[in-house]
Amino acid sequence: MAAGLALYVFAAVLAATAGAAEKRAPRYATSGDLTLVTSGAPIRDAFEGRAIDETSWRIWRSDPERLETWQKDGRYWIRISGRAGYNGLVSLATMETRDVVAVCRAGVRSEEGARHAAIIHLCGSGKESPDHWYEIDLRAGSNGSIRASAAVSVPERNREGYRGGYDLPAQGTEDGVLIKIVCEGTAHRCAGFARVHQEWWQLGDPFEVPARTTRLEVKTSGTESGPGVSTIWFDDCRVYPRPETHYVTVRLKTPAGGNPGVRSAETGRMTCLDGGGQDIPDCGFTVELRSPDGATLIDASDTGASFGYALLRLDRAPWDLYPAGAILRVMANGRQIGPDHVIAARGVDGLYPDDVYAITLR
Secondary structure, three states, X not given: OHHHHHHHHHHHHHHHHHHHHXXXXXXXXXXXXXXEEEOOOOEEEOOOOOOOOOOOEEXXXXXXXXXEEEEEOOEEEEEEEOOEEEEEEEEOOOEOOOOEEEEEEEEEEEOOOOOOEEEEEEXXXXXXXXXXXXXXXXXXXXXXXXXXXXXXEOOHHHOOOOOEEEEEOOOOOOOOEEEEEEEEOOOOEEEEEEEEOOEEEEOOOOEEOOOOOEEEEEEEXXXXXXXXXXXXXXXXXXXXEOHHHOOEEEEEEOOOOOOOOEEOOOOOOEXXXXXXXXXXXXXXXXXXXXXOOOOOEEEEEEOOOOOOEEEEOOXXXXXXXXXXXXXXXXXXXXXXXXXXXXXXXXXXXXXXXXXXXXXXXX
């Protein structure tokens, strides 16, 4: 009799303790407040403002007496005449990596005798980094075409390779050319590409460019130009980490900013509950990265034992340029918590490799 009573009391205590623990465990029924904490693309500009953003760019004027620059209709414009040095913009932000992609749309029109280039230039100069660089130069060709070539400044042992040029077919004088430069950090090699007829044409050979840092310059020069005038423009320029080697990070947090799990005093494990009161093992949510229509799962990542961090891979993404549009979806016990979190792409804003987002659980 006494033994049975003791067992009954012990069971009641355990039940009360479990009930109290359940009440202490946080319960999450929804998610909201998607916030971009850090952009993976610190160098980016759609040139939408009325004036050049001098918090993002240093203005470079080597020939002010023959130079005019302005920003209008979402483009940065340069008008230059005669023999000219470098004139344009230099990014104030520096990326401490050479594992990057640079993208910019550019156009150039030149009068007879003018030989000015629209230049998309990845500079390597920076703290403890030599001024080794790679660039794509665009010059006006015949019948509305544009001639593209690569240029490099590297140690002599890295200089061998074909640089171009290439006569890119006319695609409409107002459309310009979409240029992409890809630098692989592991091989220290850079290559340039132009988008032609929905394909990427490689412009010359890749070159090893030994450097530690990355800055973007968009500019012109015309050291061999005659007296004619050239009009050059740039649009939607950005530099971002290579998607094959960088994650998108999503942090799930409480309204107070903490990690979502609470350590149980009884079991020592991290615990929290879903909206139905079911335990989420180790408080490990799943975050899914999906295409803008939600139909394609690009990657999914568990947040682990209460840390709240999901690191999502981009190597299977269906797009080849950033920024991209996407959906983030938070799951617990196989069920979605909260709405789809939409990342819209417009101009140079949207999803980038190495972005960090935060989502508040409620």
